[in-house]
Structures are given as C-alpha cells and as structure tokens.
Amino acid sequence: MDTKDYENFIKLHFPYSKCINNDVPILVYRLVYELNMMSGILKKYIENKSYNIFLDKYINKINKLLLYIPLNDQDSINFIIRSAVENIIKFIVCK
Numbered sequence: 001m002d003t004k005d006y007e008n009f010i011k012l013h014f015p016y017s018k019c020i021n022n023d024v025p026i027l028v029y030r031l032v033y034e035l036n037m038m039s040g041i042l043k044k045y046i047e048n049k050s051y052n053i054f055l056d057k058y059i060n061k062i063n064k065l066l067l068y069i070p071l072n073d074q075d076s077i078n079f080i081i082r083s084a085v086e087n088i089i090k091f092i093v094c095k
Contacts (some may be wrong), residue, residue, distance in 0.1 A: 010089035014070035025069050
C-alpha cells in the first residue's frame, strides 16, 4: 500500500483542498484499502448473487469516500457513509 499515490492524486486534482497537509485522508485511505482487501477475500468465497450485489454496492460507496473527502463536502460525505452502512446492513441480513 503506497499512500504517496493518493497524496499525489489529491495534490493534482484538488490543489486547494484543506486535506493536502492533513493526516485524515491518509488514515481513511488505509482503512479503505483494508476494507477492499477483506471484501475481496469475502467476495471470493460467497456464491450467492444477492450477497454479492450488496457487497459490490458497499465497496463502491466506500471507494467513493476517497473522492469526496478532498472536496470537503459534508453532505456528500454523510450520504456516502449512510449509503455504505445501509448496504453493509443489507448484506448482513440478506437471506
């Protein structure tokens, strides 16, 4: 995991973001990286298609979080987190 790529991405595409000299986006990047690894392992062993749909939506929302943090748009970040939690709950209780 190389956090420099994400730092360079933020500097290139969001040059006026308050996240450039902040450690929070890097911590979120590490968490998202770990969640992607765990979700990939979990997805590999699940054969039920309905489970995979909710897991894919969850992964998509968590990855979008990396784009919304440099924008510093609280409403969008709130929506992404709520949507990710909704999809992971659906994944857990899906029958």
